[in-house]
Amino acid sequence: MTTLDVRLLGPLEVRIDGEPAAIHGNNARKLLAILLDEANRSVPIDGIVRGVWEDEFPERPIRAARNLVSDLRRDLRPFGDRIAITDGGEAYVCRIDPGELDVLRCKEHQRRAAALRATGDLDGAAQELRAALAAWRGRALSGVPGRLVEAIARGLDGDKLALLEQFFDVEIELGRHQDVLPELRGVVAKHATRQRFAAQLMRSLHACGRSVEALEHYESVREHLADSLGVDPDPELRAVHLEILRADSSAEPDAGEATPAGGIAIAPSTLPPTTARFTGRDEQIRALDQALDASASAAGSAVISGMGGVGKTTLAVHWAHRVAAEFPDGRLYFNLRGFDPSAPETGPGPALGAALRALGVEQHRIPADVEDQTGLYRTLLEGRKxxxxxxxxxxxxxxxxxxxxxxxxxxxxxxxxxxxxxxxGGAAPIPLQELTSDESQQLLSGFLPGGKIDAGSRTAGRILRICGGLPLALSLVGAWAAAHPSASLVSLAERLESTSNILNVFSDKGSSLDLRTVFACSYQELGPRAAAAFRLLGLHPGPDITASAMASLAAIAPDQAAETLRELADAHLVEEHRPGRYTMHDLLRAYAVDRLETGVAQAERSIAARRMVEHYTHTAAEAGRLLALYRESLDFGEPAGGVRMETVRDARAARSWFAAEYQVLRGLVQLRSDEADLEHEPDSDPELDERIWQLAWCLAEYMMVRHRGDDLMAAQSAALNAARRVGNVRAEVVSLGYLAGALRLMGEEAAASKRIDRAVALAEQHGEAWAKAFVLGIVSVYSGRTGGGVGEDGGPGPVAESGPENSVP
Incomplete structure (x- = not known):
């Protein structure tokens, strides 16, 4: 029988019947790594394109991706059919058995080790962990290029470090301190800021009678952490230090030494409020409680999964408040917006930055690299519950x-x-289904003035059947009924049944549910101005919007915009999640997009989009002017009719505005990118393209001084495409310069040099002397800023003058 053996934990290798199989070309190797990182799960074609070709797409990227898959299948014969197309032709999946992939084999050893350790079989656990570690043959995926592959490799290598920590814990529990010392020393030397390894080394040294050496190592680690990260040792490391001091009769604890309990300076609590109408989910709450009980000896986790609108967030937040008292060191909440159809694609970086700030890390001390942010985040949380x-x-x-x-x-x-x-990896699965009929009745009754509906009536049955047990649908219907107490349930049922079913993508396959029916119930009750505003919200990238921005988007007065948003909030179509800032659920945003496409002509949509972008561009320009100590002038012209700029009075207000609108601005720069698929350019709109380039210009300094290289890369890539669409060579050269700066921030010098060369060549070809000087000047500035630096007022620092004033395009 022909065998397959694929190895990612080291150089990428494929063996068929024990013999190496050649994977031809770096792109095919990237593709295989991307597919195997999501083994047995679908990978969207657009994700493959971005992962393989990054920001230099081929002319027809979808076709190129399919051709690359065909090439890889030939290399993998006779296992080529393991790579299959799925999701209606929109994705690929690589199907592989657990014994055929080293990553899966390693995880199986790790699972067995956890089970053996739980039963007290430490010898067996140590053997399984050693077998898991033996799967590594070097750095994961070494030799395979690409940013996405490197991110995958970093994650796999991080898993190895966690595995080593578990192995050393077991060996120390077995009393094999002398045996693990040489290996521990080598690991500590390579990972000097990983405090768990330092604590394990100190314990082993102390157990071997070498307490002085253990205490000296603590001082070395403390100094290194202070110099490199600006933090103190974590509670666990301090606790080991104190244990050694107290065990040594010749030493006394330092007077200023903090106890483990006193080491926690900040206990952040960012959970959103729970709802008073929470209903059902008893089984899932018990499962979460059980998973929590099992996490006493190791960090625990649970995955609540289910379709959109089924109540995943409500359950998570409700349970979090229920057990909050058991976590005295902090309760953190992050909305990663993974399924928001209009959100820019983001990794964990924004949430990591928010977490570090919540834990008390000053902005200038937050590392630029996501891997380093992760290390600092886990260092700060080490020993905390x-x-x-x-x-x-x-x-x-x-x-x-x-x-x-x-x-x-x-x-x-x-x-x-x-x-x-x-x-x-050990997370408890918590699949979430629709509410039962009784639970649905209870939830809907909570909205009604009488507090109860007759579930046995035909009318109630019709409403509950249409809602299909979805808490979101039930809550929207209940809110509508509560806001219209004079309307009968019969009229509500008739309205639900008569509304056209058009949101099929979010349908419950087990019933006739259509969420558009529910959304339309609220939408159809809006006044003309609020209905028009809701449709135009389909243009806005989110995650939230202010009344001032709504005024520009809809070309109405600010007080009318504020009133309109309140009307939408009353109808539960938007939510005021922070004072003056309104957000939408992703399903409602999708519905707004549908209303936009069916109810607003293309010409009107284009005009509204330009108003929206101009609102943010002109305000960003004013905020940037207040923050920058020096900035070349840029003529933005006059705002279009209907644009209402926000008032930014001083530098403090400017910083607050940028911070509040940052995610919106990132999304707006990608607006034209989102209009296109990977094989078609968006429709011609040169005015909008010019504004998008200008907005990216306004954001460049803000991103750079905060070391947001990934964001700068994405924004300037979109700006570059916009400049090319309108034929603005000078703007194209400037964007290439900023792209080089972004790459330098990310530590990719070779790629940065290529952008510089391309920019200089383009400038020389078209006689753009100023643009060439700008690129060379901006490169110099970015080279000096890779180590950090903000202006004296906390905003962007000065940009080196690289050419004559008043000549930026």
Whole structure:
């Protein structure tokens, strides 16, 4: 029987019947790595394109991706059919058995080790962990290029470090201190800021009678942490230090030494409020409680999965409040927006940054690299008992860096995807289904003035059947009924049944449910101005909007915009999640897009989109002017009719505005990118393209001084495409310069040099002397800023003058 053996934990290898199989070309090797990282799960074709070709797409990327898959299948014969097309032709999946992939074999050893350790068989656990570690042959995926592959490799190598920590724990429990010392020393030397390894080394040294050496190592680690990260040793390391001091009769604890309990300076609590109408979910709450009970000796997690609108977030937040008292060191909540159809594609970086700031890390001390942010995040949480809620997670890669590792900590993840990768790593699966009929009746009754409906009546049955047990649908219908007490349930049922079913993509396959029917029930009750505004919200990238921005988008007065948003909030079509800022559920945003496409002419949509972008561009320009100590002038012209700029009075207000609108601005820069698929350019709109380039210009300094290289790369890539669409060579050269700066921030010098060369050649070809000087000047500035630096007022610092004033395009 022909055998397959694929290895990612080291150089990429494929063996068929024990013989190496040649995978021809770096792109095919990238593709195989991307597919195997999501083994047995679908990978969208657009994700493959971005992962393989990054920001240099071929002319027809979808066709190129399919051709590459065909090439890889030939290399894998006779196993080529393991790579199959799925999701209606929109994705590929690589099907592989657990014994055929070293990553899966390693996880199986790790699972067995956990089971043996739980039963007290430490020898057996040590053998399984040693077998798991033996799967590594070097750095994961070494030799395979590409940013996405490197991110995958970093995640796999991080798993190895966690595995080593488990192995050393077991060996120390077995009393094999002398045996593990040489290996521990080597690991500590390579990972000097990983404090768990330092604690394990100190314990082993102390057990071997070498307490002085252990105490000296503590001082060395303390100094290194202070110099490199600006933090103190974590509670576990301090506790080991104190244990050694107290055990040594010749030493006394330092007077200023903090106790483990006193080491926690900040206990953040960012959970959103729970709902008073929470209904049912008794079985799932018991499962979450059981998973929490099992996390006493190791960090625990649970994945709440289910379709959109089924109540995943509500359950997670309700349970988090229920057990909050058990986590004295903090309760953190992050909405990762993984399934928001209009959100820019993001990794864990924004949430990591927010977490570090919540834990007291100053902005200038937050590392630029996501891997370093993850290390600092876990260092700060080491020894702390914290609860983390990760909401709307798209995939395992997005969640993994945000998982705390300390025993007693717990993470609740919500996703429409089951996240098999996390479950394989030990997360408890909590699948969520629709509410039962009794639970649906109870939830809907909570909205009605009488507090009860007759479930046995035909009318109630019709409403409950149409809602299909979805809490979101039931809540929308209930809110409508509560807001219209004079309307009968019969009229409500007739309205639901008569509304056309058009949101089929979010249908419950087990019933006739259509969420558009529910959304339309609220939408049709809006006044003309609010209905028009709701449709135009389909243009806005989210995650939230202010009355001022709504005024520009809809070309209405600010007070009318505020009134309109309140009307939409009353109808539960938007939510005021922070004072003055309104957000939408992703399903409602999808519905707004549908209303936009069916109810607003293309010409009107284009005009509204330009108003929206101009609102943010002109305000960003003013905010940037207040923050920058020097900035070349840029003529933005006059705002279009109907645009209402926000008032930014001083530098403090400018900083607050940028911080509040940052996610919106990132999404707007990608607006034209989102209009196109990977094989078609968006419709011609040169005015909008010019504004998008200008907005990216306004954001460049803000991103650079905050070391947001990935964001700068995405924004300037979109700006570059916009400049090319309108034929603005000078703008194209400037964007290439900023792209080079982004790559330098990310430590990719070779790629940065290519952008510089391309920009200089283009400038020389078209006689753009100023643009050439700008690129060379901006490169110099970015070279000096890779180590950090903001202006004296906390905003962007000065940009080196690289050409004559008043000549930016």
């Amino acid at each position: 914290v609860l983390v809620v990760l909401d709307n997670v798209r995939d395992t890669r997005q969640a993994r860096p945000l998982l705390p590792a300390s025993p007693g900590s717990f993470t609740v993840i919500t996703s429409r995807d089951p996240l098999v990768g996390l479950i394989m």
